[in-house]
Structures are given as C-alpha cells and as structure tokens.
Amino acid sequence: MKGSNCKICEDKSCAVSVLNKNQLDILNNNCVESKVKKGEIILRAGAMVSHIIYLRTGYVKEYVVCENDKSKILQIIKHHSYLGLHSLFGDKINHYSYSALEDLKICYIDVNIFNQFIKEKGDFAYEVLAYVSRESLNNFFRFINQSNKRINGRFADVLLYFSEKIFNNLSFNFLLSRQELADLIGVSRENTARVLSKFEADRIINISGKNIEILKIDLLKKISKNG
Amino acid sequence: MKGSNCKICEDKSCAVSVLNKNQLDILNNNCVESKVKKGEIILRAGAMVSHIIYLRTGYVKEYVVCENDKSKILQIIKHHSYLGLHSLFGDKINHYSYSALEDLKICYIDVNIFNQFIKEKGDFAYEVLAYVSRESLNNFFRFINQSNKRINGRFADVLLYFSEKIFNNLSFNFLLSRQELADLIGVSRENTARVLSKFEADRIINISGKNIEILKIDLLKKISKNG
DNA sequence: TATAAAATGTGCTATAAATCACAAAGAGTA
DNA sequence: TACTCTTTGTGATTTATAGCACATTTTATA
Incomplete structure (x- = not known):
C-alpha cells in the first residue's frame, strides 16, 4: 500500500525532518505505509529486526510476557515514534512486543536505508541519538518512581x-x-x-x-x- | 594532568576505535585525564553537562537520591563506559549521580568535539548509538526482572x-x-x-x-x- | 433481545517484605 | 588496648499488597 509521499508527510519524525529533498526521495522509495487494526500485534519479542517501524498515528503498548505468563507493560507509545529502535543497533533481535491500542498508521522503513542515513548524515544520526536517549531517560524515570x-x-x-x-x-x-x-x-x-x-x-x-x-x-x- | 595519548590509549571506547589518526589527534587535544579516589562523587544529578566523562578503569555506581532520602542504585558501570551519555542529547542536564566504588581513571572530553565526531563521522555516531541502545536494553531487562x-x-x-x-x-x-x-x-x-x-x-x-x-x-x- | 463470556469491583484472608529493636561484629581513632 | 562509631545480622511485629471467592457490570455474539 503505497500512496502517501515522505516528502509531503505531515507525520515526519525529528530525524526525517532534517533530510533534504533528495534523501526524502530515497526514503520514499524504501518506505511502505500500512494500517494496523486495534488489538493486532505489530512486532513480537524475539523476532529479527527486518524493518524500522515508525508509528504515524495512534497509540501502541510496548510489553513483554514473562515466563510465568505475567505481562509487564513497559510504556505507552504515541504517534511520531519508532518502535524498538534500540534493538536495531545491538543484536538485531526485538526485545519487546508491540500491539495496537487503537487503529494505527505505521511505516516500514528499510533498515539499510536508515543505517545509510545515520552514517552519511550527521544531523540525522544526532536526532536518532537524541530520540533513543530521551526515551531511555523517560522510561528510567518511571522505573525509579515505581521501585521507590x-x-x-x-x-x-x-x-x-x-x-x-x-x-x-x-x-x-x-x-x-x-x-x-x-x-x-x-x-x-x-x-x-x-x-x-x-x-x-x-x-x-x-x-x-x-x-x-x-x-x-x-x-x-x-x-x-x-x- | 595530561600525560597519556589517545592515539596509543589501551582503553579506547568502541566509538573512539573507529577514529582515524587525524581525528585521534583532535580528540587528544580536547581530552583531559584525571584520577578519582574511591568514594568521590564524579558527577551529580542536576548538574549541567559540561564534558563527556569516559571511565578508563575502575567501577562506578550510578544512582539517584529520592525526595525521601532513599537512594536507588541504577547500575554498576565498569571500565570503557561513558557516564551519563544520554543526558548529552537531551536537556543537557545530568539525571543521575555517579560515584567511584574504587580508585578510577577517567577522561574529560570536550562536548563540542564529541558532537562534531557524531555529525562528521557516521561510524562514530553508529557506535555511540549502539552503546546507548545496548545500555538502555540491559538496564530495562533488569528493571523488568525487578518488577516481576x-x-x-x-x-x-x-x-x-x-x-x-x-x-x-x-x-x-x-x-x-x-x-x-x-x-x-x-x-x-x-x-x-x-x-x-x-x-x-x-x-x-x-x-x-x-x-x-x-x-x-x-x-x-x-x-x-x-x- | 437474549445469552454467554469477559471484565471489573469488593470483602476477606494469606503472605511477603518492611520496620522495629537490639545484639554482634568490624573499622577507625585516641 | 580500650573506646566510639558504623555496619551487619537476626528475631518479633506490623503493614502493604497479593490472592481468593464471588457478585456485578460490561461487552460480545447468536
């Protein structure tokens, strides 16, 4: 389902916002939009990272199911966020699961293109870093609160x-x-x-x-x- | 205290390992080594980020002191790690405190040089991203364990x-x-x-x-x- | 609209962990 | 070595929260 265009997308991430026209063209050729119904699982823990998933609209829960069948919800993710980005730079295996809390629009972005932008475009890398860091800090803040x-x-x-x-x-x-x-x-x-x-x-x-x-x-x- | 040289340093981080000779020279001119005694506080939560701190040798605890005077130790950090890197890309304020669990060697690196490398050298940015992501995943894994x-x-x-x-x-x-x-x-x-x-x-x-x-x-x- | 199934609310009980109180052991100092 | 101060260990008690049982409400489905 290809219909929208990255160039004119209203839902650009911070990182994508720093790309130039030419780069947005490249992105557009390696980006597929998709719809997800409420309740559907977008990504499962344990799966290999094959694409970057970007959440254009809607809310998603990030969670894990433990051995004792208990679930732990790590965070609620809102639009204009990447799902499981931290797994991309490590062992390439997803560590958390993601499911739709309502009907969503998401984009699948080719991993190689994403990495290419990081390596070739410093601004882009910086924004991705800022994103990962911010998320990490937010989640840790909640963690500290919970444990105390x-x-x-x-x-x-x-x-x-x-x-x-x-x-x-x-x-x-x-x-x-x-x-x-x-x-x-x-x-x-x-x-x-x-x-x-x-x-x-x-x-x-x-x-x-x-x-x-x-x-x-x-x-x-x-x-x-x-x- | 300037005595060691980044070029021949045995304690290079993953990120610094990808720098070329010329870049290592630049780093060397903007990097100051320092020793920290056991028990000393290296960095306090709330302080502005003025330098990148790199832990060459020794162990450090990362912690916060809550309003009720209770402390929460977030992690033990070992050599070849950066301290509080995630705060660099956000609000520039340190969110955690760091103190020495034994005598340490650390390096203060100029923030601007670090950012320059990120923006100019994709490999470097990628390694930093990998580092921040890995740390985030590790800590979250422990968090999930603790809460379940x-x-x-x-x-x-x-x-x-x-x-x-x-x-x-x-x-x-x-x-x-x-x-x-x-x-x-x-x-x-x-x-x-x-x-x-x-x-x-x-x-x-x-x-x-x-x-x-x-x-x-x-x-x-x-x-x-x-x- | 009726019926089944799932989710939610609430009293009671069980239990894990915090807190209290104090003893014992170590560390630092005169 | 004796004395203080800090850290650590352990029993008794308290307390917060989980778990159970069941009623009630909501949602889904025929």
Whole structure:
C-alpha cells in the first residue's frame, strides 16, 4: 500500500525532518505505509529486526510476557515514534512486543536505508541519538518512581504520566483495560480497581467508562511526591 | 594532568576505535585525564553537562537520591563506559549521580568535539548509538526482572548480573555495602542480610567479607527463573 | 433481545517484605 | 588496648499488597 509521499508527510519524525529533498526521495522509495487494526500485534519479542517501524498515528503498548505468563507493560507509545529502535543497533533481535491500542498508521522503513542515513548524515544520526536517549531517560524515570513508591504514589505517577506525557490533557481515554493498567504500574488487577475507586471517591479523578478526568492535579502531585 | 595519548590509549571506547589518526589527534587535544579516589562523587544529578566523562578503569555506581532520602542504585558501570551519555542529547542536564566504588581513571572530553565526531563521522555516531541502545536494553531487562520477581529471584538476578555482566567471574569482590546492595535490588537492608545468609546456608554462594563466590550457578539460574 | 463470556469491583484472608529493636561484629581513632 | 562509631545480622511485629471467592457490570455474539 503505497500512496502517501515522505516528502509531503505531515507525520515526519525529528530525524526525517532534517533530510533534504533528495534523501526524502530515497526514503520514499524504501518506505511502505500500512494500517494496523486495534488489538493486532505489530512486532513480537524475539523476532529479527527486518524493518524500522515508525508509528504515524495512534497509540501502541510496548510489553513483554514473562515466563510465568505475567505481562509487564513497559510504556505507552504515541504517534511520531519508532518502535524498538534500540534493538536495531545491538543484536538485531526485538526485545519487546508491540500491539495496537487503537487503529494505527505505521511505516516500514528499510533498515539499510536508515543505517545509510545515520552514517552519511550527521544531523540525522544526532536526532536518532537524541530520540533513543530521551526515551531511555523517560522510561528510567518511571522505573525509579515505581521501585521507590507504594501503590497510591504509583497510581498518581501513572495518571500524571498519561495526562502530561501521553495525552497532553487533563481528560483522556486511557485505552487500557484494568488488567493492562495493572501490568503497566506493577500491581494486581484487584488493587487497580480499589485505588481507582478510592481516588474517585476522594474526587481526585472522575471516571466514566474508559475516560478519566483529573480533577485535583495538585493533590495528585502531592501523592506522587509522598510516595 | 595530561600525560597519556589517545592515539596509543589501551582503553579506547568502541566509538573512539573507529577514529582515524587525524581525528585521534583532535580528540587528544580536547581530552583531559584525571584520577578519582574511591568514594568521590564524579558527577551529580542536576548538574549541567559540561564534558563527556569516559571511565578508563575502575567501577562506578550510578544512582539517584529520592525526595525521601532513599537512594536507588541504577547500575554498576565498569571500565570503557561513558557516564551519563544520554543526558548529552537531551536537556543537557545530568539525571543521575555517579560515584567511584574504587580508585578510577577517567577522561574529560570536550562536548563540542564529541558532537562534531557524531555529525562528521557516521561510524562514530553508529557506535555511540549502539552503546546507548545496548545500555538502555540491559538496564530495562533488569528493571523488568525487578518488577516481576520476589526477593529471592531478585537476589539471584543480581548475583548473576555481577558474575556475568560486571566482573566476568564466579568469584568477585562486589564493592558495595549491604545497604548499597539493597538500594540496587530494591529491598530493605535487613532482608539483604537475611537472603545472603540463607543463600550461604544453602551453599549456593560463599561469602568472605566483601567477596562472594557463586557455588551453584545452575540453582541460582533456577531461582532467577522461578522468581 | 437474549445469552454467554469477559471484565471489573469488593470483602476477606494469606503472605511477603518492611520496620522495629537490639545484639554482634568490624573499622577507625585516641 | 580500650573506646566510639558504623555496619551487619537476626528475631518479633506490623503493614502493604497479593490472592481468593464471588457478585456485578460490561461487552460480545447468536
């Protein structure tokens, strides 16, 4: 399915934004757009890296399934992001799985072209580096929070993470089931329900279906701070 | 303290290894070697990134001190590594602190020269990318383990991490106090003592002072797997 | 629209790990 | 060597969270 053109694409990544017309032509010839339906798995942990996958629109969950069948969701990825980029530069094996939280548009980019740009165009390499570094820092920040805080603090953190980093809004449809939310935060499904009920009873948030609205963000920040 | 020469340095990073003679000369003119005593803080979280710091010899701990005065050790870094490289490409502020677990040799490299190499030399950029990606994956792997396993599994993991990733030996002086080990694993100091005693009583490991020897690595792997 | 299946909420119980309290062992110093 | 200070080890207690059981709601499907 080839229809769009990288040159006029509105969803360019930071890195692709530094390419010139000629390079965008090359990219265009080595880039295939595709649609993914909600719930579909885009990429599976353990698979060889064959293409770079770029998320044009929609939300994706990055996760692993452990030996004991428990899942851990590492992060929610939003549009204009690469999926599993860090695996490209190491052992060429994907380390996490990716599935669509809603209908998506993605692009498959030829690995060789991507590497060629990195090696030939310093600006491009720099932007990719910035991207990987930023992602690493963000995820580690959440990791530190998770390992030092108790359940209320973690929920406050994740609600702020959704609001400030993912949806950029105090009100958002958070796309995940309770079980998935539990897997993201690292608590049991039952306690996920309990904490959300408690937060709603205290009028910190308002829940209607899958939609959450943050009512008292200052209190949430306080809970996050106190752990 | 300028005495060594980048050209003949035995401790070159992967990235610096791809530089040519001329570039090594440039590096040499913008690189200052320094010694750090055990216990000294090399870099503090919150500080602006002024130089790239390269760890030539010795072990370093990467950590954060949280608001509640609790510390979290993120990783142990061994020789031939960069400290806080991911912060260079983002907001230019260090996000973690680094202190010496033993006497070290480090190099301060001018940020501009480093960036220049990235932009002008694709191989170099690629190696830096590979480095940042690899580190990110390693740390995340440990993060996933920590959040899905209980205390015995975590200890098994950290012992295997020391043995396989850090010291490359079944017997090693692990440099950390019990409190630091607890901060690395994310458990209490008391339970750190208890688990180590238990493992020693079961003859899985042998402890003498700060030295640990792994006696039953297969059993340790089994404990790691079972969580 | 009815029915089955899945997801969610909630009280109760079990349990893993933190915390407390203090003893013992080491390290550093006069 | 004696004394202090720090680190480490271990039992008893507390606490946070997981797990269980089951009711309720929501979603999917015939």
